[in-house]
C-alpha cells in the first residue's frame with residue numbers, strides 16, 4: 001500500500017479493522033434483542049440470553065465464520081454491551097448498528113416519534129464517533145459506551161419513504177455523509193428500494209455504500225431486481241432458510257440469475273436470524289446453515305467457489321468499509 005493510499009477500514013464493536021481481515025461474514029443477523037416492543041410485535045424477535053447467543057457464535061466460529069453484521073439499531077432493543085462482550089468472548093467481529101427500524105417496533109410514546117431531524121442526526125453522529133448509548137430502548141440516550149457501531153440501519157414500510165419516515169431517512173443520510181458510514185436499509189418485502197436509494201444519493205451517500213436488505217423476500221420479478229441493481233447499491237439476500245417466503249431452491253435459482261446478469265460483485269447474504277431459528281435458543285437452523293447447507297446448494301446450482309466467496313468475503317469487505 002502506498003503512503004498516499006488510505007487503508008480501508010471497517011468499524012467493529014472492538015474498533016476499526018482492515019477490510020481485508022473481515023473474513024467469512026453474514027451481512028444481516030440479529031444477535032441480541034431486549035424484551036420490549038419488538039417482542040410484543042413478534043415474540044420470536046426476543047434474543048436476550050447472553051450465553052445462548054455466545055454458544056451460537058461459537059458454532060459460527062467452528063465452521064469458519066469470522067464476522068457478523070447485527071442489524072438492531074439504537075432505541076429499538078439493541079443491547080450494546082452484550083454485542084461488545086460477546087465479540088470479546090468469542091473473537092467474532094461484530095458490526096453494530098445505529099439508526100432506526102420500522103416504526104411498529106417502537107412504543108407510541110417513544111422519543112423516535114417526536115425528536116427533530118437535527119437532534120436525530122447528531123444522535124447518530126455521536127454514536128458513530130463516540131460509542132453506542134446503553135439506555136436507549138426508551139429513554140432518550142444519555143449514557144454511552146466506547147464501543148462504536150459500524151453501520152447506519154434504516155427501514156421503511158410498504159409505502160417506502162413516506163411522510164412519517166422522511167425525517168428519519170434524512171437524519172440517517174446526513175449522519176452517513178458526515179462520518180462516511182455505510183447504510184444498511186430494510187425494505188418491506190423488498191419494496192420501495194428505489195425511493196430509499198434516491199433519498200440517500202440525493203444527500204451524497206455513494207451508491208456503493210448503500211446495502212438494501214430483504215430484496216429476496218420475493219424473487220419472481222427479475223426486472224425490479226435488475227433496476228435496483230443498476231443503481232450500484234449492494235443487494236442483500238437474507239431470506240435464506242425462510243420457508244414461509246420461498247424455498248432455498250427458488251433462492252438459489254434467483255441468485256444464479258443475478259450472477260448471470262453480471263451482479264456477482266454486489267451480492268451479500270445473511271439469515272436475518274430470530275429466536276425461532278437459532279439452534280442455541282432451541283431453533284431449527286443455526287448460524288452454521290449458510291456454510292453447511294446453502295453454499296453446497298449454490299454449488300449444485302453451478303456457482304463456482306470463487307463466486308460464492310464474493311458473497312461472504314469479498315463483497316462484505318467492500319460494502320461495510322467506511323467511505324471517509
Ligand SMILES: [Zn+2]
Nearest residue numbers: 028030071272
Ligand atoms: Zn433484520
